[in-house]
Amino acid sequence: MESTIYFFTGTGNSLKIAKDVAEKLGDCDLIPIAKIWQKENLKSESEKIGFVFPLYYSGLPKIIYDFIEKIDLSNSEYFFTIVSSAGDVTELPLQQVNTLLKAKPKAKALNAGFLVTMPNNYIIGYDIHSEKRQKEFFEKEMNQVKQISEIVKNKKRNLNQDIFEKNLGRAERFNAKFREDVNKSDKNFYAEDNCNSCGICENVCPVNNIIMIDGVPEWQHKCQQCLACINFCPEKAIQFGPGTLKTQRYHNPEIAIEEISNQKK
Template sequence: MILYFSGTGNSAYVAERIGRVTGEPVVDLFEKIRDRDFTPIHADDHWVVVAPTYAWRIPRILQEWLKETDLSGSRKLYFVMTCGGSAGNAGKYLQRLCASKKMAYCGCFPIVMPENYIAMFTTPDREEALAVIDRAEAAIDQAAALIAAGGTFPPRPVTVTDRLNSGIVNDLFYPMCVHAKKFYVKDSCISCGKCAQVCPLRNIRLERGRPVWGGDCTHCMACICRCPSAAIEYGKHSVGLPRYICPK
């Protein structure tokens, strides 16, 4: 069974492509995470978790869901991580997670996809994004073939920088950067409520037809990127940048 969490569609695309190759069911975890639904689920063959990379590890909201949810049946767990450049030393922490659940860690496979972190980086236009995805297809198919064959993902070299990024940088990143204080809405807002609908933490509410952000944010960028009128900005950084939704 393939489980995925996705803010702007990269991980959804990868999960669905792997599912087409392996013939496995693909489950979107958005509602389960949003509703804090930790109901046990079952798979006979193996588990595959597809997730974005947040500061060189899986998102903490996904990690919490995995910790709290009983994945019954198969004890084999694969991780496929979409990233803008590198997943760092994420495997170390995923291995710990598997050990805590008494599951067999089958490796972590990074897939470089278009950059979507508009809060800090430059997002691509449609043509640039499609070119990055085209380059990623072979890696996605390689991951799918390894899963279908029942093997493990090959280990990848880990640098000192990888260790620092997934360790101390990740620890500092969340309290220092992951908040909603810089989000604001412009007059082009059409009061559609899409931002509230796509927030996995129910952190957005509408007041007089305009979004208001609370104190619980995971920086998935779904609200700003999925706004149909591009009315949401993140400080000055996002101004003028393309909003990114996976074009495939």
């Protein structure tokens, strides 16, 4: 394949973007990071490589950081990144990807980077966007996908050096602390009595961090905080501390639940 897109998603936004771009590019493999990230000897084969993922705490999810650090990219030449966020975003994730690429034995660089605003899934901090706002984000995403695909098809650069020289140290430290603590952050999750033991939370968890014990989910302290479990629970039985008793749940309406559970298979 000419292109490979490696993606990670919790609630489908990033997968929606990855699928749309892959379709427009043609000759493009779509590989779930959740399926391969623990394998040894990871190596890219395509000329063009894309990383598509959600923004977590101003920067990269831990799984993305670890994956890009680990994979051998020496066979590839052109790199792009698409970050889906709820709109509170800087260039930090692009800087982080570029830094990881530069540290490779055969130093690489990020050629193109894109920030796409999608509906909020961080319901442990903020409530979801209104339906009207969600619709606006989805419409804008369709236009951005066209522009992104044209840039990638033609192997263009869309980033200037200023982006990489911006001092975003504070955001970087915030994100680094998140990555350090995230695995154990699941101690705040619990299932309420209305859990019907359906097992959906266990199925959608991209990193197998949930095991059903006596019909209720138990979290295994290797969490990525993707929030798939809490957002997909059909009974709204999962909470994260007291805050989520008040917030609604979100997942991308265009992505089937099976597509979320399949990313680890």
